[in-house]
Amino acid sequence: MSLTLVDLSRRFPGGVLALDRVSATLPAGAYTCVMGASGSGKTTLLRAIAGLERLDGGSIVLGGAPLDRLPPERRPVHTVFQGYALFPHLDVAANVGFAARLAGLRGPALAERVAALLRDVGLDAPGIAERRPAALSGGQQQRVALARALAGEPRLVLLDEPLAALDRPLRADLRRMLAATQRARGLAFVHVTHDPEEAMALADHLLLLDHGRLIASGPPAALYARPPTLAAGRLLGELSPLPGAGGRWIRPENLTLGTHMMLAGDPERRATVARLVAQRCLGDRWELELALGERRLIARAGAPLAEEPGAEVTLTWRIADELALPR
Amino acid sequence: MVGAYVALSLALPLALLAARALAEGASPTGATIGGELWLLASGRSLALAATVALLACAGAYPLARALPAPLLFALFLISPLARALGVLGLGLPPGALAVALAELAGALPLAALLVLLRLRALDPRWLEAAADLGAGPWTRWRTITLPLLRPTLASAALWSALVSVGDIATLELAGGGKLYALALLLREVAFSLEDPATLTILSAALLALTLPCARALLGAIDALAAPGQGHGGAGALPRPRAALRALAALAAAIAVLPALGLARLAFSTPKDMSLGTSIGAAIEASARTHPPLAALAAIAGFALALRRPRLGPRLGALLVLPLAIPPAVQGILALEVGRAIALPPGELLTLWGLAPASLALAYLAGRLTLAGLPLALDEAACDLGAGPVARLRRLWIPLLGRPAAGVALVLLALLLGAVSVPAFTSGPGGSTLAVALTILARGSGSGAVALVTLTLALAPLLLVPLAARLGGPRRRP
Structure with missing residues (x-):
C-alpha cells in the first residue's frame, strides 16, 4: 500500500515554513527514511501523515484513499x-494492548496478541509485561x-527518531530489530532520523528534506554515491573539495594516499599534493585532515601515516568518483 | 534548622499542651461537652468536608478548562469571611446550605487550580499517542487524562476537606453560629472550657492525620512540575464541548456568586459609620504586621526551596505540614506557645500563628519556580568561581527575585483574608482586619462591614495578576 504526498505545505505561526510543497510517493511495503537537519520539517511531515499536525495545503493518500x-x-x-x-x-501489557483493546479485542485474544508482540520485540522475559x-x-x-x-x-x-535517545551499541541492536520487524511483517515504515548511518542502514527509500523542501529522494546508496545537490550530499556524509574551478567534490573514502608514480599509465585517475594538518583515530579507521591551499580536505585511511603534520603527501582519486554538485 | 523550626512551631506547643493537661487535669473549670455533641459535631464536619471535597473535585476539570490560573488562584485566596458574608448577601438563610456553598466557592478554584497545573505538566504526546492509536476524545479523557489526574484530584479533595474541617469564619457567619461543627467546638474548648486534655487529644489526632496528607500534597506539587514534562499539556487538549462548557459555567458561577452577594450586601445595606474607628484600627494593625510577614516568609520559603537537593521528602513534607493542618489546630498551638512564653493574644501571637502556613506556601511556590530551572545552575556558578554571596547576587536574586516578590504579594492577599488562625490568637476585638470584620459582622449587619469586606475580597483579584506579572518572564527593555 503506497503512500502519496501531494504538495504538502505547513507554515507555523511566526512565519516559519516547515513544509514547502512536499510531494513524494513512498513505495508499498518499503522502509522509508526521512532525513534532514534540525528544523528541516521532517517531524512536521511525520506528524502531518499521522494527522497530529494541521496542513495548510496538500493531500496525503494511503493506498488510494485520502487521509486528509x-x-x-x-x-x-x-x-x-x-x-x-x-x-x-x-x-x-496495557500500553501494548491499548489500540487492540480499542478495536474490541478482550480476554485471552488480547493477552495472546500482547504476548506475541512482546515476544516479537524481545520483551518476553517474565515480569516485564x-x-x-x-x-x-x-x-x-x-x-x-x-x-x-x-x-x-x-x-x-x-x-520519529526512535533511536535518538539510545547509546551506540543499543542503537545498532535496535536498528537491526526494526529492520527485521519491518521485513517480517511486510509493513510500510516511515522513519525520521538525522543520522545518515541509521538512514543508510535501514532505508529502502530515502527522502532528504532541507528547510521544509524535499531536495532528493531515491535509493540511499545511489543518493550517497551521486547526490543531486551539495546540500543533499552533505546531509549524507562528508565531502572534500577538489582542486580547480567548477565545484567538484569527492567523498573522503574515495581519496587515496599515494605517489605520482602510481598515475603513470592510469588515465582514469588524478592526483594532487596536499599538506598534512592532523590525523585522528576514529576507532576502525583514521581521519586525515589535509590543506590544499585555502581548502581543507578530509581523507580516510586504514592506518596512521608515518609523516608528521606539515609534511606533504600525494592524494589520488578516480575521476569517476568526482562529484560535480550545484549549490 | 528545619527540624528545629518544626519542633518549635508544632511539636513543642503540642508537648506544652500535653504537659498542661497532665498538670491541670481534664477540665479545670468542671464544664464539659457531652459525647453526643462531639459525635454530632464530628459527623457534621466530616459530612460537610466530604460533600465540599466531592463537589469541588467534580467541578475542578471543567473549571480548569474555562478559567486562567491567576483568576483561579485569586478566587481561592478570597477570604472565607467574604465568602460567608457573600452567601448571606445572596439571600440564603444561615445554615448548612450556606456553609456548604461558601466553602465550595473556595474549594472549587483550589481544586481547579491544582488540576490546571497538573494538566500543564502532562506530556501532550500521551494524548497524541492515544489519538494515534485510535482513541477518540472521550476515550482519551477516560483512559489517559482522568487516570493521570486522579492523584491530583485526591490531593485536592484532601486539602479542601482539611480546610473545611478547620474553617471557623464560615461556620460562624454562614452557619449563624449555631451550626456546631468540630472547629467551633475546638474553640469552645480552648476559650470557654479551657480543657487542655481534650485539646491535646484532638490536636494530636488531627496532626497525625495530616502528616500523610502533607506528604501527598508535596508529592502532588512535585508532580505538577515533574522534570522533562511541561510541554503545555493543557494547550494540547481539544476544545471543550458544550456539556463541559455548561459545567464550567456552573462551577464558575458557584465560585463567583459569593463575591456578587457581598457586593449586593455592601451596596444595599445601610452603613453604620460609627464602626469606622474600630475598622480603621484593625486596618492599621494589619498594615503593620502582614506585609513584613509576607516578605519574610517569601524570602525564607525560597531560600529553603533552594536547598531542595539537601531537604529530603520527609523534611519537605514537614515544611508543608502547616498547609494541611486545620487552621483551628494551628490557632490552638500558637495560643499554647503564647501561654508558655507569657505572650498574650495580639499582633505578635497572630504573626506567630500565621507564619507556618505562610512559609509552607512560599516554600511550595519556590519549589514550583525552581522546578523549571536546572539544579546544575548552582554547580555551574560554583565551578566558575562564584562563592555563596556571588551566587546569590548574580544568579539567584536575578532569577528568583521577581517570582519571590510575586509570592510575597500572594501571601499578603492570603494573610489579609485569614480568619481561622487569628480567631484564636488576635485577642479581644481582633488584631487583624479580617477578625475585626468577622466580629463586627456577627454583631451587626452593617453595609460598612460588607463594603470593607468587599474591598478585602478584591485584594487577591488585584494582587494575584500583579504577582503573575512579576513571576512571569522578564521583559527585555
Missing part, C-alpha cells in the same frame, strides 16, 4: 514517538513503543 479529512484516531497509521510517549499509568514504563530501560521502552504501534495492526508505521 480523517482525525488521527481514525487513520490506519500508528506512530512510535520520539521519547516514546508511553502511558505512565499503564503497565507494559507487569512493569510500568518508568521501570524500563530506554531500549525496553523503545521496544514497548514499537509493539504498541504494531498492536493496532496499522497499514503504515511512523517512527
